Amino acid sequence: MFFDDLAGTISSFGSARRQSWATRWTEIGDAQCLRADLKIKQMAFDEATEAWLCGLTAFEVARRLADDGDPKRDDISAKAEANIERFGPPLRQNIERVEITCCDEAGFQAYYLPAGSHDSRAPAVICIGDEQESGATLLGRLLPAVAGRGMSVLVVSHDDVAGRPDVQPGSLLSCCLDYLVTRPDVDAARIGTYGDGVSAALATDFTVSDNRIAAAVCDGGLWNWARMLASVGWMTKLANENDEDGASRLRSRMVRRLKCPVLVVAGGRSLVSTSEAVKLQAECSAEHVDIDLAVPSIIRVASEEIDNFISSDESIFGWLEYKLSQSDCAWGRQTECVSGPVMMSTTRESLDPSKPS
Structure with missing residues (x-):
């Protein structure tokens, strides 16, 4: 739904709005990974896996919204990689x-x-x-x-x-x-x-x-x-x-x-x-x-x-x-x-x- 509305959103508010959305989706990714961490501690592994995958998707949305050449792209990719390594083993994802x-x-x-x-x-x-x-x-x-x-x-x-x-x-x-x-x-x-x-x-x-x-x-x-x-x-x-x-x-x-x-x-x-x-x-x-x-x-x-x-x-x-x-x-x-x-x-x-x- 976000992608369906994206063209009108950016056309109306310009590049600044796009960068704002990139920041927001990065925050969503961080929040989902925190939720995954909490669910692991509660032994709710299915919910933890769902939150982790949602976090990875959010980071990818943010990376695509960041402008070409923006250092944020590399930072977001690093976040995704770190969370793959962090959550893979406890969620039995044998990467x-x-x-x-x-x-x-x-x-x-x-x-x-x-x-x-x-x-x-x-x-x-x-x-x-x-x-x-x-x-x-x-x-x-x-x-x-x-x-x-x-x-x-x-x-x-x-x-x-x-x-x-x-x-x-x-x-x-x-x-x-x-x-x-x-x-x-x-x-x-x-x-x-x-x-x-x-x-x-x-x-x-x-x-x-x-x-x-x-x-x-x-x-x-x-x-x-x-x-x-x-x-x-x-x-x-x-x-x-x-x-x-x-x-x-x-x-x-x-x-x-x-x-x-x-x-x-x-x-x-x-x-x-x-x-x-x-x-x-x-x-x-x-x-x-x-x-x-x-x-x-x-x-x-x-x-x-x-x-x-x-x-x-x-x-x-x-x-x-x-x-x-x-x-x-x-x-x-x-x-x-x-x-x-x-x-x-x-x-x-x-x-x-x-x-x-």
Whole structure:
């Protein structure tokens, strides 16, 4: 509800109002964490967990409201990270810092959150953060979205997998997958990947190069398509020939190489424009390629866009939960899983396959 009213609030009161809201949401996060502490002392662990997750969500709202370059953003991220470490153990959230090793290359650390279910072998998702977003920040944002879904998550930062000129990101991400496969609590046939923001392109390349992925939230190859169009030669060729069939083949070339269900998130902070994503989905539908489309709710304030990450994350992880729960979509049987084209809303109800989308 706050996000729905945000555009009018900021338009009416300006940047000062926005900063006031950032401060207020930080205070809400602090208050929720104090409540979690109190409930732990009272042995009311369910209420403590709820308060803790609400606190993490409040901190993320505050971080997005803070202006770019505002030191408050780093301070808020530090608060979220500190509260993850503080409340994880007493609330039985066994968040692990794990070392990912890759052949002879230097390894890196990631966060691992087990499913916490009675299922001894649960699905897992490799989550790759956006640029300039630490793994801890992404984990704090995703914890409320993955709670209770019966899936494990391995959270890695964008810089750890894309900031090394000597190693391809796909190789490092395959090492993440190798790590998950060796865990006794992970079902190797039900591992997905999610690339946030610019990392959506990394998730696409990774899924193309490693056919063990059972479901992917990625850009469907549209970032490579956009870079191709940025070339003067390609732009001239397409403009002169007016070859929409040729453009269609190029646009869907990458996604046709993906052998698992795909969700493309378009608009907002995504690399993908909504119009190109809609074209891609229509073309893939005609070829019986399993691709869905999610368009997050975007709040436009002056020249800036703020996405409603709460509803967006609910949709994304609801989709992953549904796709990874289908036995027919297990590793090695992805080609049998073809769903109809869907324009996903950002509500969990739209993920019910028995309801029209």
